[in-house]
Amino acid sequence: MPKILIVGGGYAGFYTAWKLEKALGKNEAEIVVVDPLPYLTYQPFLPEVVGGNVEARHAVVSQRRHLKRATMITARVTQINHAKKTATLTPEVGDPWDITYDIIVVTAGSVSRTFPIPGVADEAIGLKAIEEAMEIRDRIMTNFDKAANLPPGPERQRLLTFVVVGGGFAGIEVFAEMRSLGSALLRFYPQLRFDDTSFHLIEAMGRIMPEVSLKTSHWVLKNLAQRGAMVHLDTQLKSAVGGVIELSTGESFESDVIVWTAGVMATPMLKNTDLPIEERGRLRVQADLRVIGDDGIVPDAWGAGDVSAVPDLTGAGVGGFCVPNAQHAVRQGKRLAKNITATIRGEAPKDYYHKGLGAVAGLGPGYGAFQSGKLGITGFPAWIMHRGYHGLAIPTWERKIRVIWNWVLGFFLGRDIVSIEARTEPRLAFETYASRPKPPAAAAPAQAENKPIPQVYSEPAKK
Known part of the structure; x- marks a missing residue:
C-alpha cells in the first residue's frame, strides 16, 4: 500500500487529502499530512476578521476533525530528499526525525514577500x-x-x-x-x-x-x-x-x-529539497500537476497551490502561470486528488484547467466590487455576492453554518468591538499579583560572619 506524504495542510493540501479519502479505498493508500498548524486558514475571510464581521475561530478549519483517515502530524517539513524518498520533520518540541514515503505532494503554500525597506x-x-x-x-x-x-x-x-x-x-x-x-x-x-x-x-x-x-x-x-x-x-x-x-x-x-x-512568495523550504524549482523559487510542475525537471517528469512527485508554478492553460495567468489565490489552490487540490487516484489505478492524469468566472471583493458592510469579463458590479449587490460566494466556498458545512450564522447575528446585534489584546501576554496579570517565596533573610549570612570566636582557656601551670 503506497504512502502518500502531503506537505502542507492549506487549501491545496487539505483538499487533496479530503478528496483522496473519498476517492481511495482503505487498502489503496496511506495518507499522511504534515503541517506546522493544526488548521487550514480561509484567507479570504481575514479582512472580515479584522473588521469584526467574522469570528476568528470560524475562519479556520480543523484538519483533524475533517480528515478522518489521514494521519495528521503537526510539524514542519524542513528537508526533502526525493532521491531517497525521505522527508525530515521538525516538531515544535522534540528532535527532528525522518519519514519515508512513496508519493510526495508538495502544497506548502506561500509567505509574505517583503523588500529590504528600513523598518x-x-x-x-x-x-x-x-x-x-x-x-x-x-x-x-x-x-x-x-x-x-x-x-x-x-x-x-x-x-x-x-x-x-x-x-x-x-x-x-x-x-x-x-x-x-x-x-x-x-x-x-x-x-x-x-x-x-x-x-x-x-x-x-x-x-x-x-x-x-x-x-x-x-x-x-x-x-x-x-x-x-x-x-x-x-x-x-x-x-x-x-x-x-x-x-x-x-x-x-x-x-x-x-x-x-x-505580494507573496513560495515558502523558502523548497531550497532544502532536491526537487526542481524555477527562478522565482516555485516548484516546477506541468499542467497535470506532476513535478517536472530538465530531464522530464520526476516520478512520484506532485505540486499545487501557491508553492508551485502551475501553467495556466486559459492564457489569463501572469507570465503564463496561475495566480496564487484560493480559487486556484482549491481547484488544483481537487484535480490533484483525481490525478493521484488515476495513477495509482494505472490510469492517465488530466491537465488542470480552470477559467475563473470573475473576481469579487468585500469592502466593508454594504460595499463590494465584482468583475467578470466586461461586467462590473459595485456597491451593495456586489457585497451580497461576495458574502454568498465565500460563505459557500469555505470548506465543510460545519464552518459554512458557523460563518453564515455569525453574519445573521451581526446583522441584528452589530459587530463585536471587544479587544482582547491582552491575549498576547496571558500570564501577565497572574504573574503581577502572584505570591512568591520570601528570599532568605539578608542578615543571616552577616550574622554568621560576625559570630564571636570562642576563647579557649587553660589553667595556669603549677609551679
Missing part, C-alpha cells in the same frame, strides 16, 4: 495568518482606547493613523474593513471625532486591483475617498523606522499600525 521587518504586520488578522483588529481597538484618554496632539494622531501597503485584492479589502471598523468605533468614543482618524493605503503602481476593470477600480477609489480613506498611487514606501512613514512623494507621518499586503 518594515520591525514595525509591519502581514495578512497571511489568522493570528495576524486578530492582532490587527485588537491593535486598532486598543489604540482607540488609548487615544480617547489623550489630548489632541502628535501622540494621539499616531495612535489613530493606520497604514496598509499594497493595493491588490487583499490590501484593498483589509483597508476598507479597517476604515469601516474605525468609523463604527467612533460612536463609542465621544472624545474622538471622525477627522481625528487617518487611513492611508500605499500602492507603487498607478492603479489598484489589477483583476478588475479600470472603471470598477475607479469606483472603489471614489468610494474609499468618500469614506475618508486615502489611497496613494504611484507611491513607494521608503522607510518605516520607528513607525515614521516616509513616502517617495516626500510625505511623512507616523503610524502605530502598518499592514503589509504587497
